[in-house]
Amino acid sequence: MINIQQLSLEVSIGVDTLRIWERRYGFPNPERDSRGHRCYPDEQVEELRVIKKLQLLGLQPNKIFALSALERKDLLQQEQADEGSDNVFVQQLAAELNPTEIDHALRRLLQQLGLEEFIHQAAVPLIHVLDHGWANNSISIAREHLVSDRLESLLKEQLKIGELETALHRLLFLTLSGERHKLGLLLSALLFQQQGLGSIFLNEELPLSEVPPLAEALGVSAVAVSFSAHYPTRQAKKDLASLRNSMTPEIKLIAGGYAVRKEFIMPNLFICSELEKIPSLCKKLFHDN
Amino acid sequence: MINIQQLSLEVSIGVDTLRIWERRYGFPNPERDSRGHRCYPDEQVEELRVIKKLQLLGLQPNKIFALSALERKDLLQQEQADEGSDNVFVQQLAAELNPTEIDHALRRLLQQLGLEEFIHQAAVPLIHVLDHGWANNSISIAREHLVSDRLESLLKEQLKIGELETALHRLLFLTLSGERHKLGLLLSALLFQQQGLGSIFLNEELPLSEVPPLAEALGVSAVAVSFSAHYPTRQAKKDLASLRNSMTPEIKLIAGGYAVRKEFIMPNLFICSELEKIPSLCKKLFHDN
DNA sequence: TAATCATAATTGTCCTAGACAAAATAGTAT
DNA sequence: ATACTATTTTGTCTAGGACAATTATGATTA
Known part of the structure; x- marks a missing residue:
């Protein structure tokens, strides 16, 4: 009650x-x-x-x-x-509750596959299975959080903070207050990093008005924001407009996630809803071959 | 507007x-x-x-x-x-915006002091300065998030997931939906770990009803929940009562944080608002010398 | 058949203004 | 000083109405 x-x-x-x-x-x-x-x-x-x-x-x-x-x-x-996952290993991971074993299994997999393949072949399917299990009630919320928590920790360790200074371009990845889903954004941050960019991933949710000063203080070339399905599309639209409006045009704005629509067209706003498109977006934004 | x-x-x-x-x-x-x-x-x-x-x-x-x-x-x-911090180093940390340098400085400090001393002499003062700078407007919200983010990452790495199985007692540390402040709880988790207990720290906020099944599935001896000053005291009281009511009495309940009052007296609920009291609480709960 | 557009239905967030339990403060008696 | 009581104060709830933005529907045209 x-x-x-x-x-x-x-x-x-x-x-x-x-x-x-x-x-x-x-x-x-x-x-x-x-x-x-x-x-x-x-x-x-x-x-x-x-x-x-x-x-x-x-x-x-x-x-x-x-x-x-x-x-x-x-x-x-x-x-x-209709969306039964083919990856047995991932299924096991989602079903196994012991945190130690989850952690070990993920680490082993990462070492085997390398970061990029790990993301595409392990992390993405795992997140799907978790989402799906959640929707289907076959996985408890708690278990889902436990597994995604381990995955998140492992992925965060892969961010190279030490190499930020040497990178030609730095990107700031963050979510706004009220957006709790960060895993997808974290994957993006890592993929951008694989492209040779410096990824600054902010774990804490920021109020809208704090983003522009931070971006400028850090001297980043772009800010990437993610809006999950839980975030109202209306709000995402407003937020992006407000952000674009209050930042210098030199700083690009990248938006992704379920709540973001392609129709959100604005100057210097780039919609990127699929991880696969990151390399090409990268070239488009910072043609540094 | x-x-x-x-x-x-x-x-x-x-x-x-x-x-x-x-x-x-x-x-x-x-x-x-x-x-x-x-x-x-x-x-x-x-x-x-x-x-x-x-x-x-x-x-x-x-x-x-x-x-x-x-x-x-x-x-x-x-x-x-009246609360001017005496620790110059900590002041510098809070004022320095470069993520790479923050990270390096923190790591150096951790290596010098060891985990326990690092928590008491670096982490706690740093958090105070951040809180304080925030209240005083001398530090921007964004900078505060940036620094606490780096600190959090470093501290999370110190959690020993591999040793959970061998520990005599495991503890589950978590916050409930709506509670975004986790740093204090993370410090507690590490100090409990230093006492020889297995700390499972859940980064994601859980709905109230998910806590009991998770605690039982993980076989933990206690659940520790933290409520910051932002969390309404009323709600914290209700939540704790509800939690205590829906878990087996064998699983102890530990509560801490600004919103928790000593008057919240219930069987098998332990209030722990100061990090210094963790060793003695540990002995009291799990007299395993 | 597919695409475009106008119209209608749906949805979520905001509005006002009133009520009241729980918490905090002040006042009183022990 | 401590305990107990009365009085504020506070935040969250209530109802029912309004409307812009989104989505669905139907008509029209290529």
């Missing part, structure tokens, strides 16, 4: 949205405490997780609420079926 | 709180756009930062709003004066 604020944090749905869904669709349908405040039972929390996942798959609330709870669950299962 | 949502993220004050301050104290005093939505000019954002800092120092909004903008600034300066 949790209140609306806690629920909002649990399922990553805004408080206002939760209330208006109740008004419009009759769900969630919380009980009330003595003061008339909403109290959500566990089952509704779980149902909202399902709904959120369907929404992230691209369905409108409209359609989602037209379905029964059972139909929703089936739909989620269905989505899972 | 930003909207209320963005402002909330910028200054870490809830949307509801911003509106009720306006109603009660006449500040902030935003303009309105064509739809009647609040638009906050930059100066008010800055003023709110000052107010937030005073609030974190322990002042009630009541008193804060009774002052003029100038008086507020003076008060903040005053608070700064």
Whole structure:
């Protein structure tokens, strides 16, 4: 029995949205405490997780609420079926809970494959399996966090801070306040680094207004920002416009992630949603052969 | 000119709180756009930062709003004066912006002092200076993030994941959704590790309901949670009660941080707000000499 | 058939203004 | 000084309304 604020944090749905869904669709349908405040039972929390996942798959609330709870669950299962991962090793990793073993396995793999191949053949599939397992409820949130935490640590170790000074161009990678998903951005940072650029990866989320002064103080050639599916597209659009507006045009702006659309066209804003396109983007931006 | 949502993220004050301050104290005093939505000019954002800092120092909004903008600034300066750090090296670190040099300096220091001394003599003072510089506006938010980011990376490398299996007791360190401050908890994790315990430090914030299953799956002897000054005390209290209630009593619960009060008395809940007390708490919890 | 555009429906965030429990402060008695 | 009580103060909740931006739908044209 949790209140609306806690629920909002649990399922990553805004408080206002939760209330208006109740008004419009009759769900969630919380009980009330003595003061008339909403109290959500566990089952509704779980149902909202399902709904959120369907929404992230691209369905409108409209359609989602037209379905029964059972139909929703089936739909989620269905989505899972077609995307079965072929990589057994990755499957094992996602299923193994022991942190020590996860760490060892990842390190072994990294040594075998080298960083670039590790990213494409291990990290990306692993992240997919985790996302997918999460959507499908076959992996607990906790386990997902545990594995991605180990992966993140390992990847962060691969950032070469010592070589920043010698690099021709430095890039600043960061997320804005409210964006918690950093793994994709971290992969980008490493791939840019592989292209010979200096990657400064900021782990902490920054308020919008702090970005321009930091970028200028660090003397970077570009700032890369990532917006996950959880970040409202509207907000991402506004944020990028605001950023582009408050930075000198010499500093390029690179945006990526699910919430970023190709239509966000602006001068000196580069959309990069696929890791594969990083080398070509690199050439385009800093033609330093 | 930003909207209320963005402002909330910028200054870490809830949307509801911003509106009720306006109603009660006449500040902030935003303009309105064509739809009647609040638009906050930059100066008010800055003023709110000052107010937030005073609030974190322990002042009630009541008193804060009774002052003029100038008086507020003076008060903040005053608070700064008495806590001048004696450690010149730490001051330099906080002032130096180059990530490479920060990293090198920290590593050198760690090698000189050893982990335990590094924590007490370098990490803790550095965090104080950062906090303090932030409150005093002498360090930009961005710089503060940059330095604490480097410190965090270095400290995370010191966690010995490989020795988890051999340790007699394992501890799980984590923060709940919404709590972004992890440095203090990380220091604790390292000090517990120095006491011979296995520290599992989870970087990602977890929803409340995910903690008990994870703790049991990992077979830990205790869960340590941290709540910073930004986390509402009320919520921390509720969260701890809920956690304690949903975990087997064999798993101890350790809580620390500014938002945690000694009055939060519950069976098998241990409050630990000072790093110095970790060795004795360790003995108390796991009398394994 | 596919692409383009205008229209309609949907969605999430904002609005006002009132209520109240929990926390903090002040006041009083032990 | 300490404990206990009364009084502020504070932040989060409530309801129900509004509307711009996004997405879907249908009509029209190439």
